[in-house]
Amino acid sequence: xxxxxxxxxxxxxxxxxxxxxxxxxxxxxxxxxxxxxxxxxxxxxxxxxxxxxxxxxxxxxxxxxxxxxxxxxxxxxxxxxxxxxxxxxxxxxxxxxxxxxxxxxxxxxxxxxxxxxxxxxxxxxxxxxxxxxxxxxxxxxxxxxxxxxxxxxxxxxxxxxxxxxxxxxxxxxxxxxxxxxxxxxxxxxxxxxxxxxxxxxxxxxxxxxxxxxxxxxxxxxxxxxxxxxxxxxxxxxxxxxxxxxxxxxxxxxxxxxxxxxxxxxxxxxxxxxxxxxxxxxxxxxxxxxxxxxxxxxxxxxxxxxxxxxxxxxxxxxxxxxxxxxxxxxxxxxxxxxxxxxxxxxxxxxxxxxxxxxxxxxxxxxxxxxxxxxxxxxxxxxxxxxxxxxxxxxxxxxxxxxxxxxxxxxxxxxxxxxxxxxxxxxxxxxxxxxxxxxxxxxxxxxxxxxxxxxxxxxxxxxxxxxxxxxxxxxxxxxxxxxxxxxxxxxxxxxxxxxxxxxxxxxxxxxxxxxxxxxxxxxxxxxxxxxxxxxxxxxx
Numbered sequence: 001x002x003x004x005x006x007x008x009x010x011x012x013x014x015x016x017x018x019x020x021x022x023x024x025x026x027x028x029x030x031x032x033x034x035x036x037x038x039x040x041x042x043x044x045x046x047x048x049x050x051x052x053x054x055x056x057x058x059x060x061x062x063x064x065x066x067x068x069x070x071x072x073x074x075x076x077x078x079x080x081x082x083x084x085x086x087x088x089x090x091x092x093x094x095x096x097x098x099x100x101x102x103x104x105x106x107x108x109x110x111x112x113x114x115x116x117x118x119x120x121x122x123x124x125x126x127x128x129x130x131x132x133x134x135x136x137x138x139x140x141x142x143x144x145x146x147x148x149x150x151x152x153x154x155x156x157x158x159x160x161x162x163x164x165x166x167x168x169x170x171x172x173x174x175x176x177x178x179x180x181x182x183x184x185x186x187x188x189x190x191x192x193x194x195x196x197x198x199x200x201x202x203x204x205x206x207x208x209x210x211x212x213x214x215x216x217x218x219x220x221x222x223x224x225x226x227x228x229x230x231x232x233x234x235x236x237x238x239x240x241x242x243x244x245x246x247x248x249x250x251x252x253x254x255x256x257x258x259x260x261x262x263x264x265x266x267x268x269x270x271x272x273x274x275x276x277x278x279x280x281x282x283x284x285x286x287x288x289x290x291x292x293x294x295x296x297x298x299x300x301x302x303x304x305x306x307x308x309x310x311x312x313x314x315x316x317x318x319x320x321x322x323x324x325x326x327x328x329x330x331x332x333x334x335x336x337x338x339x340x341x342x343x344x345x346x347x348x349x350x351x352x353x354x355x356x357x358x359x360x361x362x363x364x365x366x367x368x369x370x371x372x373x374x375x376x377x378x379x380x381x382x383x384x385x386x387x388x389x390x391x392x393x394x395x396x397x398x399x400x401x402x403x404x405x406x407x408x409x410x411x412x413x414x415x416x417x418x419x420x421x422x423x424x425x426x427x428x429x430x431x432x433x434x435x436x437x438x439x440x441x442x443x444x445x446x447x448x449x450x451x452x453x454x455x456x457x458x459x460x461x462x463x464x465x466x467x468x469x470x471x472x473x474x475x476x477x478x479x480x481x482x483x484x485x486x487x488x489x490x491x492x493x494x495x496x497x498x499x500x501x502x503x504x505x506x507x508x509x510x511x512x513x514x515x516x517x518x519x520x521x522x523x524x525x526x527x528x529x530x531x532x533x534x535x536x537x538x
Contacts, residue, residue: 004060007095008048011067014088015041022078033077040070061100064092064108072115086116090149097153105150112146155312173327178338180210180222182331186324187214190300194313198280200301202231203290203328209298213280227279234276235299238269240291242318245273246284246307260314277303284308288317290325297325365392387430391423417444417451421458421478428462434471436462440478446485450536453516454478454487457534460509461489469493469501469530480538487534494528501530 019037047063071088078085089112097105173182183201191199191214198216203209211228214220223231242260257270277285282303290298300317372385418440425436446454458476465471471491479486493501506520513520518536525531 004099005048005051007060007063007099008044008051010091010095011044011063012041012048014067014091015044018074018085018088021084030077033074036070036073036077061096061104064096065111067092068108068112068115072112072119075116076119089116089146093146094149094153097150098156102150105153106147109147109150155315173331176334177331179328179331179335180212182327183210183212184214184220184222186327187212188220190214190302190324191216194302194317196302197305198282198301198303200231200280200303201298202228202235202301203298205229205232207332209332230279231276231301234272234279235287237272238287239263239266240289240296242289242314243269243273243287244285244314245270245277245287247274247277248307260311260318276301281305286314286317288314288321290321290328292322292325297328300324361392361396365389365396368392391427391430417446417454418442418478420451420455421476424455424459424462425476428466432466434462434466434474436474436476438476438478440476444478444480444485446538450485450516450538453512454485454536457487457509457512458489460506460512461487461532464504464506464509465489465491465493468504470496472496483538485536485538487536489532489534490529492529494524494526494530500524500528 015037019041022033022037043066068089071085075085089109093105093109093112096108173185183203187199187201190196190201196216198213200211200213202211205211205225205228211223211231212220213223239259241263244258244260246256248254248256255265255270257265257273259265273285273287276287277283280301280303282305284304284307286302288300288302289296290300300321302313302317368385368389372382372389375382375385421440422438425438428434429436462474465474469491471493473492475488475490477486477488479488510520513534513536516536518534521533521535523531523533
């Protein structure tokens with residue numbers, strides 16, 4: 001916005017200056033040139049008012065094309081000031097380059113060159129009649145500087161666009177969404193801004209921060225812990241300064257590694273960067289350290305599949321690094337505040353459960369144990385009461401473990417699934433007299449959400465077998481294969497009835513599996529008994 005207002009102000013100054021010089025230098029006023037001057041002055045004043053009042057709703061690029069066309073038209077109509085008007089071509093070319101990139105600037109410069117050369121060739125134009133051969137050579141020399149002005153303005157344009165992008169990120173990124181969500185959007189925005197094939201944001205893993213990778217044509221994703229550790233291992237061997245690496249051909253004598261600082265390239269650094277580029281499958285790679293107050297907070301990696309060595313872009317990224325880090329730190333602080341709030345709330349819920357929910361179970365535990373003590377050991381009912389007491393003790397232990405986890409903040413999700421399923425199987429066998437055998441490892445690495453979902457699946461499958469079949473035995477297998485959890489359940493209902501059980505479609509189970517992007521397969525391997533296979537990707 002500020003750039004557009006500056007451009008509008010420069011346009012008004014140019015229009016007024018040229019109009020004043022027109023009255024000063026031209027004794028015999030050309031009404032056509034005067035009319036063009038006045039119309040352009042009014043138009044430029046209107047554009048300045050629109051920009052100053054904030055009412056603009058259009059792109060400013062087309063106005064620079066009008067500026068070039070106006071300059072060339074005045075050259076054609078005003079022979080005395082034709083040489084001076086050549087300089088006015090620089091203003092729109094430079095500002096178009098700064099605001100819209102080097103491509104638009106060079107295209108506008110080419111348009112200006114073609115129009116001016118057309119005037120030089122046109123023998124009937126006032127511009128041609130007012131120039132001698134020496135003046136013509138001077139005009140050609142000045143015209144050659146117009147594209148050069150676009151190239152000179154390129155670094156400033158890159159810098160201003162990055163400043164605008166950072167301001168936009170500051171305004172649009174919502175730190176309340178958390179660190180991972182913020183880093184995901186940040187990596188995608190940076191990839192679009194740099195036009196890179198890959199942008200990787202590698203933050204310290206020991207702080208629980210993620211490593212996000214955004215690729216061209218792919219959604220941004222969080223790397224696995226192994227890939228994160230490998231990237232950090234490679235980055236720990238590089239100096240804390242901006243650097244670039246390009247895999248060059250054998251005949252290219254230029255160095256493959258360049259440090260954007262005054263220190264020499266350390267020995268072994270090209271090999272480390274080559275391995276890093278190979279990990280990301282990139283030919284050119286820029287590494288930007290995220291540092292603030294001399295403290296290191298991660299790296300930004302920008303990769304290209306083809307040769308790419310843009311020092312201006314690396315410089316802009318380096319200057320933008322502190323602001324990017326500021327955005328990341330805000331999201332990290334929000335995560336910390338949310339975690340602290342959640343810990344306080346968990347502790348409060350744990351205290352409430354300990355004071356209320358666990359007391360009825362303790363009463364039931366004591367009542368069952370008291371009744372069991374009154375029954376002789378040789379009485380058949382004593383064994384059932386002892387089993388019931390053991391079941392109640394297990395439930396009390398599980399509830400205490402849950403309350404302890406809430407109060408201390410310890411998350412037992414990774415190891416909670418197997419003990420919970422074993423207790424559920426034991427409870428099911430005691431209550432309904434169906435023999436259930438379970439085959440699973442001692443620990444099964446899952447998240448708390450996954451453990452809860454699988455536990456409910458086991459419970460629902462057992463209830464379906466109890467309600468809809470005459471099975472007396474059930475076999476359950478839990479395992480991890482090829483990054484997926486497999487839950488396999490078999491029963492003997494077909495062998496007992498002498499015929500296959502009726503087909504049954506567990507709708508709620510299918511919906512729960514679908515929410516986890518899993519699959520369900522029901523079959524009868526021996527043409528009698530039912531086998532159910534649930535596969536959930538980790």
